[in-house]
Amino acid sequence: MDSIDWKQSGLAKIVPTNETWLQEVLLKARSSRFFAEYFMRDTYDEPFFPQHDQHFVLLDDDTAPYTYTTAFRGFGKTTNIIAKIVQNACYRRFPFVVIASKTLDYAEENVSEVAKQELLTNPFVRGIFGSFKPANYGGTSPAFSRKSWFLCDPRNAQPFVLHVPKGQGQQVNGLIARVRGKMCRPSLIVLEDPEDRTEVNNEALRREYEDWVFGALLPCVSKARPNPSTARWDRGKSPEWYPPWRVIYQDTVKHEASTMAKIPTYPEWIGAIFPKCEQRADGKFYSLIPPVKHIDGKVYGLSDAQVQQEADQAQMRGGTAMERYAMEWMCKTQFADSDGWLRSLFKYYQDGPWHIGESPSIDRFVIVDPARTNKVRSSFSAMLSVGADCEAQRFYFRALLHRRMSVELIAKEAIKFAIAHDTKLVAVETTGGDDLWIGYFQNAACALGVDGYIEFMWLDARQAPRGGEFEPGEDGIKAARASMLLPYYRLGQVFHDETLRNSPLENQELSWPKPARWDALDCASYAPIVMQKLGKYWAPGKNEDDEELKAMIESVRGTEKYKAISRRIHAGEWRQVR
Numbered sequence: 001m002d003s004i005d006w007k008q009s010g011l012a013k014i015v016p017t018n019e020t021w022l023q024e025v026l027l028k029a030r031s032s033r034f035f036a037e038y039f040m041r042d043t044y045d046e047p048f049f050p051q052h053d054q055h056f057v058l059l060d061d062d063t064a065p066y067t068y069t070t071a072f073r074g075f076g077k078t079t080n081i082i083a084k085i086v087q088n089a090c091y092r093r094f095p096f097v098v099i100a101s102k103t104l105d106y107a108e109e110n111v112s113e114v115a116k117q118e119l120l121t122n123p124f125v126r127g128i129f130g131s132f133k134p135a136n137y138g139g140t141s142p143a144f145s146r147k148s149w150f151l152c153d154p155r156n157a158q159p160f161v162l163h164v165p166k167g168q169g170q171q172v173n174g175l176i177a178r179v180r181g182k183m184c185r186p187s188l189i190v191l192e193d194p195e196d197r198t199e200v201n202n203e204a205l206r207r208e209y210e211d212w213v214f215g216a217l218l219p220c221v222s223k224a225r226p227n228p229s230t231a232r233w234d235r236g237k238s239p240e241w242y243p244p245w246r247v248i249y250q251d252t253v254k255h256e257a258s259t260m261a262k263i264p265t266y267p268e269w270i271g272a273i274f275p276k277c278e279q280r281a282d283g284k285f286y287s288l289i290p291p292v293k294h295i296d297g298k299v300y301g302l303s304d305a306q307v308q309q310e311a312d313q314a315q316m317r318g319g320t321a322m323e324r325y326a327m328e329w330m331c332k333t334q335f336a337d338s339d340g341w342l343r344s345l346f347k348y349y350q351d352g353p354w355h356i357g358e359s360p361s362i363d364r365f366v367i368v369d370p371a372r373t374n375k376v377r378s379s380f381s382a383m384l385s386v387g388a389d390c391e392a393q394r395f396y397f398r399a400l401l402h403r404r405m406s407v408e409l410i411a412k413e414a415i416k417f418a419i420a421h422d423t424k425l426v427a428v429e430t431t432g433g434d435d436l437w438i439g440y441f442q443n444a445a446c447a448l449g450v451d452g453y454i455e456f457m458w459l460d461a462r463q464a465p466r467g468g469e470f471e472p473g474e475d476g477i478k479a480a481r482a483s484m485l486l487p488y489y490r491l492g493q494v495f496h497d498e499t500l501r502n503s504p505l506e507n508q509e510l511s512w513p514k515p516a517r518w519d520a521l522d523c524a525s526y527a528p529i530v531m532q533k534l535g536k537y538w539a540p541g542k543n544e545d546d547e548e549l550k551a552m553i554e555s556v557r558g559t560e561k562y563k564a565i566s567r568r569i570h571a572g573e574w575r576q577v578r
Contacts, residue, residue: 424453
């Protein structure tokens with residue numbers, strides 16, 4: 001949190017005090033982590049792990065209109081969001097709170113009522129912020145449940161925050177109420193564990209739920225919108241500032257096509273994924289919450305051996321046990337053993353110091369996966385900026401543009417994206433017969449006056465390795481094509497710019513071969529294909545550590561057979577080599 005003094009904070013309006021120690025506590029408690037640790041100490045009697053610190057940072061970032069948290073069961077996300085709701089009430093932030101969950105009873109009993117009791121009965125809260133008084137909402141709108149309630153100021157008994165619990169699919173139209181002397185719409189929407197574990201397996205019910213969230217619930221906020229250039233709220237100058245509205249979505253992964261699995265791929269959502277463990281390249285499982293000794297003398301957390309034992313037990317049970325383990329404990333849409341992407345495969349760099357955009361030895365290009373629909377809400381388009389250094393044997397994934405775009409904007413945005421990343425080459429996926437798409441991109445270049453400067457390459461969406469274990473159809477082709485990118489990661493030859501950390505690209509890679517969306521990963525999968533079409537291949541390795549192989553190569557280097565094989569490889573005829 002930013003540092004301010006007591007006079008600047010405006011907190012004297014809430015808790016008038018001249019006690020220096022109390023002023024310091026209240027200033028520090030602007031951080032929800034400190035608030036939870038100090039004011040809810042009876043609830044938080046176990047140590048915080050680094051993941052919890054990251055979660056509180058997300059909850060405190062009020063410049064993010066949409067925040068998501070994907071976490072393993074037992075992480076404590078519900079407890080943390082209750083602490084945040086209580087803190088907001090104590091600091092008079094967000095006057096209209098909607099708490100949505102899979103059922104109305106769950107929303108009330110597990111979140112709304114718990115927060116209310118914390119505000120009314122917690123001695124540390126009451127001792128400093130005063131004795132709050134609840135009041136039933138007296139409106140007549142059918143959008144409101146009888147379980148809605150106001151919280152009233154302990155000094156003047158005036159209501160200053162309204163809490164409305166909602167169950168999945170309930171009526172939410174007309175969510176408007178008079179709070180703090182004016183009519184307002186929801187300013188904070190919290191979706192806590194909102195998808196039902198049994199219903200999420202039904203495709204029709206999944207679609208119905210998603211329509212309710214994005215078509216009914218989220219549009220209930222005011223007409224205010226974040227800064228379009230940053231997709232964030234511009235922070236006000238007052239320390240008491242809070243945004244016009246905010247949405248927080250928290251859940252575990254319950255299905256590969258669940259809304260929770262999709263949200264991390266949406267560029268407007270800012271958040272993080274908190275797994276309990278991960279499987280690394282050696283096939284073993286490792287704890288991400290290693291044991292720590294608390295001040296009470298007890299040890300909390302899980303060791304690598306304990307995590308491995310849990311995974312072994314799930315594997316022994318067979319059936320769908322490992323799939324459930326992957327979703328609930330690893331926050332993955334499926335269990336891929338050690339055959340897919342792992343977080344340990346991701347390497348990062350910062351573009352500035354590496355001069356990717358300036359080095360003459362690096363081939364730069366942009367790959368475009370356009371959404372083939374005029375319905376902007378239906379599909380995402382993705383654009384990936386790539387640098388390839390043949391001498392260093394590396395791919396640099398520099399930046400990702402991933403959002404809904406209407407057809408008429410895709411070509412223009414692709415050209416802008418290419419120019420911004422110092423490249424003249426734009427490689428566009430087509431379905432093999434998209435002459436109209438080809439003409440559209442070329443017309444856009446002419447209309448923008450960059451024809452002859454921007455060059456296009458057309459990528460056949462049907463191109464992929466044949467055979468294998470992937471299902472037939474479009475997704476099977478994409479999965480097979482992505483499988484040919486994975487070896488480059490395992491060899492340590494792919495680097496992500498820091499801006500791609502926890503991006504839709506990484507989320508889709510971690511969910512391969514069944515990600516909720518394909519667009520970003522499909523762009524990345526074309527990187528080796530673009531290089532092959534350019535006739536560019538890795539230079540001889542300078543650090544090859546296989547001495548036997550080095551000796552074998554030296555024994556044939558310069559022979560006619562070696563030259564013939566080299567010619568075929570560089571001509572793209574490697575399948576004919578025997």
